Amino acid sequence: MTTDGRLARGARTRTAILDAAVALATEAGLDGLSLGQLAETLGVSKSGLFAHWRSKEELQLATIERAREQWSEQVIAPALRVPRGIRRLWALHEARLDFYAAAVLPGGCFFGNAEFEYNARSGPVRDRLAEALTEWIAFVERLGAEAIAAGELEPDVDVRQLAYEFEAFGLNAALRSRLLAPESAYVFARRAVLDRLRALCTDPTLLPEDSR
Amino acid sequence: MTTDGRLARGARTRTAILDAAVALATEAGLDGLSLGQLAETLGVSKSGLFAHWRSKEELQLATIERAREQWSEQVIAPALRVPRGIRRLWALHEARLDFYAAAVLPGGCFFGNAEFEYNARSGPVRDRLAEALTEWIAFVERLGAEAIAAGELEPDVDVRQLAYEFEAFGLNAALRSRLLAPESAYVFARRAVLDRLRALCTDPTLLPEDSR
């Protein structure tokens, strides 16, 4: 740190900029993200941002990649530390809700917000978001297939349908976290997934109690 | 109509303006709605809009009310023509998906988009959106209670939880209608609700086949 409190030279890296961009875009939207506000937050001039990215669109794409990294570290990684099967599926959903509940990003879900924004549009940003969503669904689907292979999920379960339903619950929790009564969105999302897993699994003792 | 193709005087009513506002806001967002674009679409000068509403915020609130009217006419009313019980619940969900699929509003769901936009904000618009969402959830909950009273739904079903889950499926279908593979979002939403109703109802013959 320098004496004036600003970041020292070199510490003002692309990653630091993108972390701030993710936070701002989560609240204001990926398009509503203001380069002026972002620069001001970082204590950097607006034109300085254009030294790293040639246009706002390039910065948006880089912001998406950074948000994916955060998602991998804070949602996917904790779930992968749990043995594969039903419990990993549940851990993934729990990590997701915890990620939303964390006060770091009070605006809900970066990807949910961005996907809503770009649902009816076209261009590279929309394509990247659609690609990320498809990959995410496929990942959850794979965890479901692993649970079947482990004999913890009924073999006739449609894992793609299951992944879609989990996604719906997670998205709804992120979206309505502020609009519905506080926390109730998370409680409903927990119960919905837990009920669904309990109905489809071969050994209910692998799942936690429904106490919450 | 006048000879230049514009709307005749008096036909340029508040309702006509608000219908256009709903359509534009569904695509661009309630905040991204441009008064200039709206005026141009209607063949009206921008300042003419301020004869009806004193500010953009007032117009946004009026737009929300108009969207609620459309929702009542095109989603709620068709369901209420079906006898109360399981079939009405299913009819409501089908009418909702049909409403999304209609090409009139290709931008997805007006309310879903607006709720996403205002999830992390405050003010009268946010409050009105939250109120509308609460009322909607309560309405679906009431249909569930009616189905229990009619003996068509298991009496121990948590109708509030059920309403929440249906909302999650509907929202996800609206959001991802363009991002996921075409139509697949609707197919998943249909199956999810149908499976859920089939598991909880007392007489499965009341529900349609799972052929689709």
Place this chain on the structure above:
DNA sequence: ACAAAGAGCACGATCGGTCGGTTTGTTTGT
């Protein structure tokens, strides 16, 4: 004649983006 609806224009603010110049850290030549 009168009131409402609308047109036209101008305003301040903010947006993404550009340009020229300055600072800084690293590399290279000797």
Place this chain on the structure above:
DNA sequence: ACAAACAAACCGACCGATCGTGCTCTTTGT
């Protein structure tokens, strides 16, 4: 070892476009 050379990082000022909004004047229906 030391300074010249270079490229990346960064700043302040500025541009054109668009935004919401207020003002004045004209048109129109009753």
